[in-house]
Amino acid sequence: MSLKVAICGGGISGLSLALVLKKFMVSSTLTVDLYEAESAFTEVGAGITVWQRTRSIFASLGLQAALDNRAVSSPMKLRKSDTKEPFAFHTLDFPHGSIALPRLDMVQLLVENLQPDSTPFLTIHFSKKFVSYKQDADGVTLRFSDGSSSRAHLLVGADGIGSPTRKTMYASIAERVAQSDPAKAASVLEGAQPTWAGTYAYRTLLDGEKLRAVSPENVMLSSGLMWCGSGKHVISYPISPTLINILVFDTVPGGLGKPLAGPSVAVASKDEIAELYNDWEDDLRIAVENVGDVSKWTISHIRGLSQYADGRVTLIGDSAHAMSTHFGAGAGQAIDDSYILGRILAHPKVTAGNIAEALKVYDAIRRPIASDVVERSLRIGFLYEFHPDYLPSGTDIDKLRAGDRNELKKVSDTLQDLWRFHWAEMPEQDWERAHEMLEARL
Structure with a gap:
């Protein structure tokens, strides 16, 4: 059975997901349509930091050499x-250590290794601004600002902090909740807002x-x-x-x-x-x-989003867990998402018929980790500024x-402990847990 994946967003998260699928998919029936709102791949922002977690993913994709010629930052x-x-x-x-590089360099690296012209499983659609979707028992209908539409078995929202995918997803969740608890429905919508x-x-x-x-x-x-x-x-x-x-x-x-x-x-x-x-x-x-x-x-x-998946639709990158810039983790977490989701979708047991169950595994693995990183980043920023509400217990603020x-x-000492996330555990360990859950569920 074929599995048609739609990715909305051609930034770091969307491109990374396509690259992971290219590396790990075992079935020639998996196809990807990547929709990018702009007329070409681009990226807003200056620099990003690549930590050991992300480098381990690049190594599994055979791209370690692409980073080896870049200087490792000093402490x-x-x-x-x-x-x-x-x-x-x-x-x-x-x-x-870590490696710093311009964001556009990362996008170019991903695009070069995708080699879209010679990658038959991937079709890229530029100038396609995604607006909303509607899902049913068989798939998802995507709607675009030019009035066109398309169908897929699965929609991945890699469309940033203002994500139309997230807005549509939580409007649908709130509508269902409102049938029994209108007050909670309002809370659901509020919790999905940046x-x-x-x-x-x-x-x-x-x-x-x-x-x-x-x-x-x-x-x-x-x-x-x-x-x-x-x-x-x-x-x-x-x-x-x-x-x-x-x-x-x-x-x-x-x-x-x-x-x-x-x-x-x-x-x-x-x-x-x-x-x-x-x-x-x-x-x-x-x-x-x-x-x-x-x-x-x-x-x-976006703090503590209650779910990253709903039926045949899921969120990755900033659409799920946009975070402050103090921890150098935003791009890395987007790539982590893509690695786990891509490995799940490439698993031979995952089909168009059980995709919703597979996405529950992605949500169970990635959401707690990414939510924790959002909070770490927030606290780190306030620690740099000696904010009283975020200091270690017993700190004398005046002496500080x-x-x-x-x-x-x-x-x-607190900062050092918070930063350990970047090297304490690797995404491969997260994938091993996801694999065990997939085998048990499917």
Whole structure:
């Protein structure tokens, strides 16, 4: 029996899923239609970090060599920077290190290895903006903004934080719930909405040679840094031999959980970030005065989504678990989703007739992990800023803000433990659990 998969979204998650299916599918009857709203593959954003979890997936796909020629980032240093007498107080120990690269490079790597023109199982449809779907006992009907439609046995929503797939899915779930509990239906819809993480992030790139010319001893040139301080923080790390990726954060007190307002991305100026950090250390001030184009992002996330699958429809990547940018995990979690879902769909026992049961396995494996990472990322960001509600128990906030080394160690120890996720367990272990569940269910 054939299995026709529709993937809506040609970003990192959608392309990764297609690549996993290409690698592991054993049946020539599995086909994929990938629908991309734009006229070509592209990616918004500057840099991403590839950790050991993601590298292990690339190794299983035979793509390890594609990352081997990229430099492994040096350990990230935590630095107390909200003072004119700054100092480093901890170096985060990252076993296996990490690799930083531009997001567009990752998309190009995935596309190159898919080789769409010579991949008969995959058909790519550009300029196809997905709007909604309707599922029945036999499949899913997809509708697009140009008035066209298509059919598949399975729909995968890889369509980002504003996901039409998620909106349609939760509208359907709420409609069913409303038949017995109208109040709960409203809660279901509310829980599926992205909310503000309380933070703005200014994204920009800095030419390292330009910085070296004006500030040859600048600490930003020597390593990746977490510039920490009360109420704000900055992350900087190289993503190429010449470019430094910089994320400048502005946290609004009481903003966490508020509805999103205004544009999610806007053009900004370096003067805005210079003003935010004008009383911080000189090395940071000089660096932000020399950055290139700046964009201001309203950082939003999806916390604790109640399910990633409903019948023949499922969510991956930001459509399921958009997260804040403090943990370097968004792209990695999208690839984790794709790896587990792709292995499940490629399993010889999975058919068009039992796809809903197979998606329950994906949900059971991936949702707890990704939901935990969303919360880790949120807490990490607040720890960089010494937020009282997220500090380790027993921390003396006044001593911490004054730079007491013992109090700073409590923060750094907690951060080190939170970061262990990236290397403590590998996605292959998640797949082994998924495989056992599949064998038991199907």
